[in-house]
Amino acid sequence: MSSASPRREPLRNRLRGWLRQHAYSCIYSIGNLFRHPLATLMTAAVLGLALCLPLLLWVLMGNLEGLRKLDTLESITVFVAGEALDRTDGSSMPLHIDALINELGTWETVASVDSISPDQGLAELQDSGGFGSALELLEENPLPWVLQVIPDTDDAGALEQLLQRLEQHPGIESAQADWRWLQRLQGILQLARNTLQLLAVLFGVGVILVISNTIRLDIQNRQDEIDVLALAGATNSFIRRPFLYTGFWYGALGGLTAILILLLAALWVGDELAHLADAYSQETSLWLPSVQFLAVLTVCCGILGQAGAFIAVNRRLRDLNPV
Amino acid sequence: MQQVNLNYPPDAEGMVVFRQVCKRHRGGIRALDDVNFSLQQGELAFLTGHSGAGKSSILRLVSMQERATRGQVLVNKRDLSRLGRSWVPHIRRNMGLIFQDHRLLMNKPVFDNVALPLVIAGLSYSDIRKRVAAALDKVGLGERSKAFPGMLSTGQQQRVGIARAIVHMPPLLLADEPTGNLDPELSATLMQLFLQLNELGMTILIASHDLELIRQLGRRVLVLRDGQLIDDVPARQQISPGAEPG
Numbered sequence: 207m208s209s210a211s212p213r214r215e216p217l218r219n220r221l222r223g224w225l226r227q228h229a230y231s232c233i234y235s236i237g238n239l240f241r242h243p244l245a246t247l248m249t250a251a252v253l254g255l256a257l258c259l260p261l262l263l264w265v266l267m268g269n270l271e272g273l274r275k276l277d278t279l280e281s282i283t284v285f286v287a288g289e290a291l292d293r294t295d296g297s298s299m300p301l302h303i304d305a306l307i308n309e310l311g312t313w314e315t316v317a318s319v320d321s322i323s324p325d326q327g328l329a330e331l332q333d334s335g336g337f338g339s340a341l342e343l344l345e346e347n348p349l350p351w352v353l354q355v356i357p358d359t360d361d362a363g364a365l366e367q368l369l370q371r372l373e374q375h376p377g378i379e380s381a382q383a384d385w386r387w388l389q390r391l392q393g394i395l396q397l398a399r400n401t402l403q404l405l406a407v408l409f410g411v412g413v414i415l416v417i418s419n420t421i422r423l424d425i426q427n428r429q430d431e432i433d434v435l436a437l438a439g440a441t442n443s444f445i446r447r448p449f450l451y452t453g454f455w456y457g458a459l460g461g462l463t464a465i466l467i468l469l470l471a472a473l474w475v476g477d478e479l480a481h482l483a484d485a486y487s488q489e490t491s492l493w494l495p496s497v498q499f500l501a502v503l504t505v506c507c508g509i510l511g512q513a514g515a516f517i518a519v520n521r522r523l524r525d526l527n528p529v
Numbered sequence: 530m531q532q533v534n535l536n537y538p539p540d541a542e543g544m545v546v547f548r549q550v551c552k553r554h555r556g557g558i559r560a561l562d563d564v565n566f567s568l569q570q571g572e573l574a575f576l577t578g579h580s581g582a583g584k585s586s587i588l589r590l591v592s593m594q595e596r597a598t599r600g601q602v603l604v605n606k607r608d609l610s611r612l613g614r615s616w617v618p619h620i621r622r623n624m625g626l627i628f629q630d631h632r633l634l635m636n637k638p639v640f641d642n643v644a645l646p647l648v649i650a651g652l653s654y655s656d657i658r659k660r661v662a663a664a665l666d667k668v669g670l671g672e673r674s675k676a677f678p679g680m681l682s683t684g685q686q687q688r689v690g691i692a693r694a695i696v697h698m699p700p701l702l703l704a705d706e707p708t709g710n711l712d713p714e715l716s717a718t719l720m721q722l723f724l725q726l727n728e729l730g731m732t733i734l735i736a737s738h739d740l741e742l743i744r745q746l747g748r749r750v751l752v753l754r755d756g757q758l759i760d761d762v763p764a765r766q767q768i769s770p771g772a773e774p775g
Contacts, residue, residue, distance in 0.1 A: 223651020230648055434632050437592070438693070439622030440649045441615075 227444060235451035238424075249420050249456055254463020256412050257507060260405040261464050262471060267398050269479070269493045270391065284310075284353040284372055287379040299323070303351050306377045310355060315368045317358035324349040350379070362389065410510055417456050417514030421449050425522050432522065442523045449519040450512050457511020461504040468494075543567035543603075544701055544732040545591055550600035552586050552756075560586040562756040563600070568734060570605075570700070573727040575743045576736040578753030584736035586756070588703045591734070592626055593617045604701065622650065625694030627704035631686045633678040639665070639689050640674040646697040664696040665689075668722065684715040691719065695726060702726065704735040708742065716742055 239246045286303060299321065307319045322330075327349040332341055355372065357365055365383065372381035425432065435445050472492055479492050495503070545568040552561040561583045568574055576584040589595045590602050593609055593616075602609045604620065612620070625646075633642050643664055647657045665671045668688035678686050687707060694702060704723070708716035720742055727733050737743060743750055752760035 220651075222653075226651045226653065227648070430632070431634050434634060435645065435649070436618075437594075437621060437626050437632070438646045438649055439618045439620075441618040444618075444649055 231447035232451050235448045235455060238452060239455055250459035250463050252416060253413055253456065253460025254467060256409050257460055257464035258467040260402060260409050261468050263402050263405065265468060265494065267395060267402060270395055282355040282369060282372060283382045284355055285379045286351040286353060287377055302377065307353065315357055315359050315364050317356045320354040322352040324351060327352055413457060413460060413510045414514040417453050417511045418518040420456060421453055421515040421518040425519060445523060446519045449515045453511040453515025454508040458504050458508035461507030465500050544570045544605055545734065546603040548601040550597045550602055552590065553598045559756050564758045566751055566758060566761060568732060570732050571730050573723065573733040574749040574751060576734060576751050576753060577738055577743060582753035583756040584753055585705055588705050588736055592624060592703055593620050623699055624701040624703060625699040627690050627694045627707045629706035629709040631690040633686055633689055635678050638675050638677055642689055643692045643696050645693060650697060660696055664692040668692045683710050687711060700732060702731050702733045706736055708737060708739055720746055
């Protein structure tokens with residue numbers, strides 16, 4: 207029998223046989239899913255619901271991260287003193303504003319300074335604030351010159367010092383920083399990020415367990431077939447393979463269902479988000495993961511499914527070969 | 530039908546050799562006790578004895594469904610007790626197993642049932658189709674390849690089981706009570722089939738308690754009683770009517 211060792215088979219023949227076995231297992235597993243469409247859909251729905259929660263949370267976080275990254279929210283808004291003087295000619299820059307911009311530009315913690323004239327401010331307010339008709343009633347532009355100071359640091363202490371220094375400057379009436387709520391948002395995002403990681407792990411384990419249990423039931427139903435395969439000389443890999451494919455399909459279908467739920471949710475909240483963005487004077491749209499990412503996600507869910515199937519079928523195989 | 534797939538080189542010691550084999554089940558129940566025999570390549574032999582005599586135990590040891598508690602079981606010089614688990618599929622792929630209860634997959638058509646060993650071996654579909662057709666023709670079921678086992682009679686199911694066992698033309702065929710549920714006429718037909726396979730070079734070991742049938746074929750008979758081999762009747766020698774089986 208030594209001459210009959212499978213190791214003596216030519217590599218090409220073995221590879222060909224191996225590919226045929228994979229093709230057989232793959233087609234067989236797909237056929238098996240179609241033979242029980244209701245059970246397949248139910249399993250996919252359960253997995254999809256389990257997977258969509260971390261996915262939705264992740265997309266929500268992605269959108270909030272988008273808000274955090276908006277440059278205009280990472281600046282200090284400076285209201286220049288002496289508006290009465292400037293109001294007489296809001297279109298050209300007075301000398302003292304120009305001097306102030308130059309002075310602030312030399313500060314170590316300032317990256318750049320942009321100016322917004324009263325006329326520009328009024329135009330922006332008319333465009334975005336919804337005060338168009340009310341503003342028309344004003345006899346003169348009440349807005350001061352405004353400077354947008356972009357800090358050159360992320361350090362909270364340095365930013366605080368910069369804000370205080372600006373407020374104490376004689377040419378500045380007041381200064382407002384937008385990063386405080388961003389810092390709070392950052393804290394919330396960090397918490398959400400940690401929660402997301404925990405949820406992803408928990409639901410990942412959940413997917414493995416659900417698929418493991420589904421495959422275990424499948425194995426029970428096909429007990430006779432497995433016994434016959436083993437007696438006909440099937441290796442553990444051969445017996446395991448269709449179940450691994452089935453686990454992969456279950457996981458991938460669950461992932462696709464979760465993506466479908468995500469897209470439906472995006473359609474549902476899209477208008478609300480547009481209203482919210484409008485209220486913040488932001489032209490933003492709902493951020494959704496890329497198609498490539500969703501494809502990778504589907505494959506990852508499939509691999510989770512395979513892991514669940516592997517656990518279930520290996521337990522059965524241990525019982526099958528007691529010799 | 531092609532010739533037997535002689536993966537095994539001819540061996541003077543025999544295709545199947547039992548040397549002082551003992552098998553005890555849990556609780557110390559003795560299944561086999563100091564069994565010694567050798568089955569030559571190309572030989573057809575019967576194992577006979579009353580229920581529980583140890584016929585099935587011998588087949589289970591040869592097919593590595595169990596291991597001997599003591600002694601050596603050799604299949605073409607390879608000591609099965611020394612082989613690891615990973616060898617089990619390879620050993621089984623070089624033999625055909627026939628069961629009394631057929632062990633067919635009722636949710637698969639006859640073709641798929643018979644094709645199983647070839648699918649496991651990774652053969653191409655065209656090869657599988659040809660070989661399955663040849664095996665089904667051999668057992669007289671060439672026209673029933675699309676039928677499901679539930680649509681067939683017991684005898685036809687048994688023939689499907691035989692087709693599955695011989696489709697890859699293994700050098701060794703083990704049959705456990707293959708005629709147990711069949712009428713005498715059908716049993717005789719199946720035995721003729723075994724004789725034809727044997728003529729192709731297949732080594733065949735059949736466990737049976739059908740003494741009349743065994744006597745008609747006049748082949749070698751190993752008689753078991755309470756796990757012991759009590760007689761080894763050579764071919765063309767008759768077993769007395771009062772012998773063990775019954």
